[in-house]
Amino acid sequence: MTDIFKPEVDRRTLLRRAAAVGLLATPAVSMLSACVGGGSDDDDKADKPAGTVSANNPLGIKEDAPLEIVIFNGGLGTKYATDVDIPSYNKLFPNSKVTFNQTEEISTVVQPRFAQGSPPDMINNSGSKLMDQGALVQAGQVQDLTDLFAAPSVDISGKTVKDTLIPGTVEQGTFNGKPYVLNYAFTVFGLWYSGKLFKENNWTVPTTWADFTKLLDAMKAKGITPYGYAGANAPYYQYTVILASAAKIGGADILKNIDNLEDGAWTNDAVKQAAAAWAEVGAKYSNKAFLGLKHTEVQLQHDQYKVGLYPSGSWLENEQAKDTPAGFDYQLMPIPSVTTADKLPVESLYAAAGEQYFVAAKGKNPRGGMEFLRHMLSKAGAVGFTQLTKTLTVVAGATDGMEISPGLTSGNKALGAAGANTFSFRFDTWYKKLDDELRAATNELFYQGGTADKFCERMQKAADAIKKDSSIEKFTR
């Protein structure tokens, strides 16, 4: 990985070449090389404990070194950081001054600082303007979190941080064998409905595809749009559904093959069957006008009982808190089985750790950044986060037995029923380009009369193109 960014030419040859091309006026050169390509590369700043390692300081941070963190201010807010995690960190290290920044545009604020070589220590890389995490790893800017996961938990005695996490969490943030990213929020994905609406109409949760279409028919008869997602900015909600169906039909390896850019991963029969089933739902049970709507608009219609089923993750309830009428009662159902011979049971779920937090490897205080994550992963940190955001964390069972909201309880129950049968994919963060192509392909399939064959071929072509592109670093799991 490192040799990719090893500077091939020293600065003098670089300037000579540039001058030879005749593109750079001489006075501008010194200025330019000061901005890009002019940073110092002190790779010898090896990561070692800067302070004394002790029971209270397992990562050996320098106790009086300041720490700078940047939190994305979106659906989850920033209160969990300011009110829960920073106090927890400062309780152990009162002399380490924490500088807290929040932004709605992570990339705009943080990317230039990486280019300059003076990044903040811990960053919550999220939101629509998140940075390409793969590119960050590729550039050697991300701290290896192995020591964090091996450190003892802050307040769950006798366990390492890794032991306290839901299985699969560490893997979710692993790039080519090394854990670089903490995915902190745990998301359950499925179809959301109003418990009230279902009760009033005596509808039950379908498990087979025949029952599912029967339910959609019943909704249609009541004048409700049975199913829909926002094509303008949220087609990935629907592609998660299609891929979840594919995983149920053909097993979780279907998704693994897609992530690994295997040949024929998209033209697999399971993907084709799933695409065909959902194309039919799109053609028969949705409203083509939704292609032009934003997620907030469709979610509002869902809250107004105008849309029956809405695909989304467990952040939905919190996101809609302001617009949800009293008694709406958010409930989650796993996606019904497409065939009767599905490899995974109907209870199986798309569930994954999401919301990326990482530590800058070339920051001033990488150990402090890791220590901050250790506090987020404490039980108190997890409980505080869930209470403030109605979102589960990757700390296993931290909020068990606590009544927080109907949607959260419903999601938790579905997760319990799924047991070990949860699956997820990673390609959307590894290869942003593939994500974009899949969004367009999903809109075409669902709202613009596309076919399963076309969908599969199109995606296979896009995946093959990425596989061939040597400028994009490849990841496998």
Add this chain to the structure above:
Amino acid sequence: MKHGRYPFIIGFLIVPVAIYGTFVVAAYLQAFQLSFTNWRGFSPDVQYIGFDNFTKLFHDNTFWKAIQHHALLLVFMPLVTIGLALFFAFLLNVGGGSRGGRTTGVWGSKFYRVVFFFPQLLALALVAVIFARVYSPDESGLINGLLHQFGSGPVLFLADKNLALWSIMAVLIWQAVGFYVVLFSAGMGSIPTEIYEAAALDGATRGTLFFKVTLPLLWNTLQVAWVYLGIAAFDAFALVNVMSVDRGGPDGATTVLGLEIFRNMQDYAQFGYASAMGVVLFFLTLTFAALTLRVTRRETVEL
């Protein structure tokens, strides 16, 4: 030459030149520099890869799609905008006929002039948001709400591949017309009324007046308008970014170079590749401006 004149001039110029040099020239030069690298934005080190980015660009379908959209915009946006603006400006200034020996505009022309200019006062992002509501595909949209009243189905302005670009172009034109009405009005104001009177005495109709008198005397202004609008056609980023489905969609049906630069930089962290696109856009715009000025060069009528 008086003593101390140069220091005086330099004293005035140094600040704007320094600002221009830092924020415009240096930024351009850096884009040129980056277009020959595979820089991904997260490392102070850059690696030079020659013309690879440009080769890749040449084989990029999305890039050609964007160029196609620019070509459409380049043809239709200036044509329609200038046509409408000329028509309105003529009506506002000359269309009322001659009264008391003076040519005047149609009744209420002063009011219309303000109304036409109004869209120009709105920020582009605001215009985009407003028209996103106008075009909204369900009953809450202005147009589809009306259509719904008459029982006809919704028109998917922004969600239909064949309509989306035209819908966005219509907004661009709506926003631009007002400015050019004012520009052309000013140009027409400087045409001496005697010429109109003389032509009118010879029995010229309004149409003849327009084509034989107004148009030739406005040529310089028209030329400027064409260049401005052409450059605007190479932009269109703000509207497409805010209004279009799935950013540049559906399925790339509305994407423009500005958006692709933004996407490659922002989403894919391909700063080098994005810079290469920027360089291409720079030359396209420059070529267009130079070409237009050259092709449309005519003898200017001295008044």
